[in-house]
Amino acid sequence: MDMIYFFDPQLVVIYVDVLLNCIDVKDDRVTERPGSEQAARAASMCLLRALSCMDWAAMVGEDVFGRYTSTIPSSANFEGLLCRFTMSAIHALLVSHKGNWLDWTDYKPHPTEYVFFANALDDIVRARASMVDSKVPRWVLRFALHSLSMSLSQDPPPPTPITTACLSIIAVDLWCDISSTSSPTPERYANALGCGRPF
């Protein structure tokens, strides 16, 4: 897991390649290669984290987009994958922006992974906020709705950083100036993983 926070954003292309090497695509169905389930999961998280540090105004390099779409069709189906939600988020970010097909109802990951995921989405939303005509994708707002609803109904509620990330996502969409609030830091990924080591 170290690579998740000791990564170099320039290596995003490599993360895409690693991820694509862990999966098979037949028709629209995406499956993990036997024995690569955990590797696919780690690679998808690395890629999501890398995307959260991308310069979205310059857009994810052609290499990333080209590599990804050459293997994974726009109508890809991620049902049954261990990393279904992370892959779905990546797919929505790179290909299918509205992400109407993304349903969070069953999203109940381990708290560590949940915090990591929420932080990554928060960072991506913040990074894209400066782009002209950029809107927070509705699937991200539905993620916030799902997570905040869990905060209300689940006992114990999801960890506080998830609520913080969701609020930040909503604030960006409401055009609140949150630049003076706690900016994204790599430490929170390390903290999310319980490592507590400096970045």
Added chain:
Amino acid sequence: MVSWLITQKLGEMVKDADTRSIMIHSKRKALTALFPYVVLRVKEGDYEMFKAFLRVVRSSGRSGLMWFYIEPLLSALLDEKTPTPLKWAAILVSPHVPWWQFEDGERLIRLWADASSAVPYMDEVGQSVVDTLLQIASWKSPTIPAGMWSWLNMRPSLPPLCSGRYWGSREAVVKMVRALNDIETLKSYLLLVWSEWDFLMPRGFDEMCTSIQEDFRGEEMNRHREDLLRRLGDIRVELGRGLEYFQRDKPELKKESLGLRQDQYEKLKEILLEVGGEA
């Protein structure tokens, strides 16, 4: 800090009467996502964000939130085991909920009715319950628990923008209240839906005329007729304030619409006096 910034933003959204509807509509997805957090603040005893949120929802009507996504949460908030402050929050937003769009609307209405009785009475609660009751009655009457009609007798003051009062003047609702055979409730209903802020639905208006002639006839009805006449007198005074006064809250209002209201309420007064004269 972010929570505070969002609360401030909610306040800004309702400031400009000309643009707030468009602004709120364009942010309905974010507002929908925010709803559970607003309720969470209430649960923790902090009401500031909820108050700001409620102003936004009230300014926008049903277009302010994507209620379809909130149905499960709303159901949970109205549940018997839910703490009272959360039920209270759900009841205050209930007039803006499109109940008829929900798959499980009838069950939700029963939950709403039970939750209403479990919350301590305040004028704000009464407003919301009556507003919601009249809306539900206007489209799905059989599901209303009979005891809910007694809320009309609390006669809360209804706000200028009130969907329940508008839709509640439909013929079906007038007939439903008449069928209760309770003159106090019928009078309370008329006192609530008669307002300078709305005209009465034409067939509902006709049914009200019939009701006055049939239900409020006789000497024993003097007191009730006096109450109704007093209300009509107040409405006449308010209508005299002129178009500009009403356009502050209803910018789209036309002069002809005010004229129609004046005619309707004059006619009701005429019939009441006529029935009284016979007594």
